[in-house]
Amino acid sequence: MSNATRNLAVAAITAAGLVLTATxxxxxxxxxxxxxxxxxxxxxxMGNGGYDVAHYDLALxxxxxSRGITAVTKIKxxxxxxxxxxxxxxxxxxxxxxxxxxxxxxxxxxxGAQELVITPARGLRRNSWFTVxxxxxxxxxxxxxxxxxxxxxxATSDGAVALNQPFGTATxxxxxxxxxDKATYSYTLTTPxxxxxxxxxxxAGSYGYKGQTVSRWKMNQPMISSLAMLAxxxxxxxxxxxxxxxxxxxxxxTALDTAPAQGTEFFQLTAKVNDxxxxxxxxxxxxxxxxxxxxxxxxxxxxxxxxxxYDRAGRPGVNPSPGLVTHELAHQWxxxxxxxxxxxxIWLNEGFATYSEWLYAERFEGQSAEATFQExxxxxxxxxxxxxxxADPGRDNIYGSLVYDRGAMTLHALRRELGDKxxxxxxxxxxxxxxxxxxxxxxxxxxSEKVSGRQLDDLFKxxxxxxxxxxx
Numbered sequence: 001m002s003n004a005t006r007n008l009a010v011a012a013i014t015a016a017g018l019v020l021t022a023t024x025x026x027x028x029x030x031x032x033x034x035x036x037x038x039x040x041x042x043x044x045x046m047g048n049g050g051y052d053v054a055h056y057d058l059a060l061x062x063x064x065x066s067r068g069i070t071a072v073t074k075i076k077x078x079x080x081x082x083x084x085x086x087x088x089x090x091x092x093x094x095x096x097x098x099x100x101x102x103x104x105x106x107x108x109x110x111x112g113a114q115e116l117v118i119t120p121a122r123g124l125r126r127n128s129w130f131t132v133x134x135x136x137x138x139x140x141x142x143x144x145x146x147x148x149x150x151x152x153x154x155a156t157s158d159g160a161v162a163l164n165q166p167f168g169t170a171t172x173x174x175x176x177x178x179x180x181d182k183a184t185y186s187y188t189l190t191t192p193x194x195x196x197x198x199x200x201x202x203x204a205g206s207y208g209y210k211g212q213t214v215s216r217w218k219m220n221q222p223m224i225s226s227l228a229m230l231a232x233x234x235x236x237x238x239x240x241x242x243x244x245x246x247x248x249x250x251x252x253x254t255a256l257d258t259a260p261a262q263g264t265e266f267f268q269l270t271a272k273v274n275d276x277x278x279x280x281x282x283x284x285x286x287x288x289x290x291x292x293x294x295x296x297x298x299x300x301x302x303x304x305x306x307x308x309x310y311d312r313a314g315r316p317g318v319n320p321s322p323g324l325v326t327h328e329l330a331h332q333w334x335x336x337x338x339x340x341x342x343x344x345x346i347w348l349n350e351g352f353a354t355y356s357e358w359l360y361a362e363r364f365e366g367q368s369a370e371a372t373f374q375e376x377x378x379x380x381x382x383x384x385x386x387x388x389x390x391a392d393p394g395r396d397n398i399y400g401s402l403v404y405d406r407g408a409m410t411l412h413a414l415r416r417e418l419g420d421k422x423x424x425x426x427x428x429x430x431x432x433x434x435x436x437x438x439x440x441x442x443x444x445x446x447x448s449e450k451v452s453g454r455q456l457d458d459l460f461k462x463x464x465x466x467x468x469x470x471x472x
Contacts, residue, residue, distance in 0.1 A: 047178025351407020
């Protein structure tokens with residue numbers, strides 16, 4: 001997510017309901033309910049305990065007249081305890097039309113902010129694999145959070161787009177919505193002929209059927225649920241490979257693609273940035289790259305892994321800037337492949353992506369990262385960038401300049417301290433050693449000290465654990 005998308009997020013929605021309890025027989029044999037949350041202090045309703053998801057398979061059909069969906073999500077998971085019941089995150093007003101566990105009808109109810117509480121016919125033994133199938137329908141909800149902005153299912157002029165960070169995915173599919181539970185994904189998307197559907201990962205083909213277009217996508221590398229993404233509309237799509245050979249798909253809404261060369265320019269910029277980033281950060285961690293420019297009332301781009309971002313210029317019909325593309329593609333390494341364990345550690349996403357913008361400007365635009373650092377530092381002590389603690393910014397400030405700009409400044413301070421050779425080895429190894437994993441701030445500090453052979457407590461205390469403008 002770019003510096004200009006600090007207002008993107010999702011609010012919790014309250015739905016009435018009753019919690020089902022375990023039967024005496026289940027309780028006697030040690031079967032207990034899974035936790036209704038994953039323990040994130042910023043978003044206590046997000047995520048669930050008692051199981052680990054391996055794969056989501058989504059089949060979704062979009063109706064252009066009602067602007068609603070009918071869908072089936074199949075979830076393959078492993079129980080991590082003897083489960084009497086478990087929860088999924090799933091927001092109204094979508095109606096649950098049917099629900100089974102391992103092919104047998106299961107009881108369910110909805111309660112709290114976003115809980116779909118499921119009681120299978122029999123308890124699920126620890127380490128056993130099970131499949132949950134949820135059929136549902138309706139018009140998914142757009143959510144406007146008073147501090148974090150718009151998220152969830154957002155209608156566009158010709159379709160819809162899913163804006164998911166930090167927890168919008170639950171507006172259009174049932175999910176274990178926590179960064180702690182990574183999984184692979186597959187999508188089968190059906191739309192009326194004339195509309196294009198796009199999703200995460202690798203394109204797996206499309207075909208026409210009775211006035212409908214069906215497209216398939218496969219995300220073969222594990223990712224956190226907030227990265228699950230889809231977009232439906234009228235797009236001009238460009239497919240090909242980067243000069244280094246990575247498959248790439250870019251798409252621009254036809255309402256915005258006003259110049260014939262625009263799609264080509266966007267594709268070429270994406271390819272250039274992706275290959276440059278790979279030369280700096282290490283092997284590209286996913287099967288394909290690319291981006292989307294759509295119109296949901298504002299101009300934004302969507303990277304392949306699904307993080308939405310507004311174009312800083314905000315001008316319809318204009319390609320995203322190189323800095324914007326750099327920021328979003330840097331997330332493929334830092335944020336998507338290597339993800340935070342908790343939302344308070346989001347500076348490990350946004351600080352890295354912002355600093356990548358500085359590095360791109362240093363390489364291609366004649367503006368050194370040191371010069372950018374000094375420009376940011378020149379802000380007065382009352383500037384937002386100095387308000388709060390980077391490593392724990394608070395729920396309402398996860399998209400603030402404190403996280404983005406001071407996060408980037410922390411990395412530059414580390415570079416100044418260690419020198420280029422050690423610093424670039426450090427961030428490259430960070431991406432490689434933690435590929436497809438989840439990390440926190442303490443992990444990064446340990447990593448930095450291990451690679452550099454230096455004790456760095458003072459540096460990190462100064463830049464990410466202390467509020468206020470630090471002295472240079």
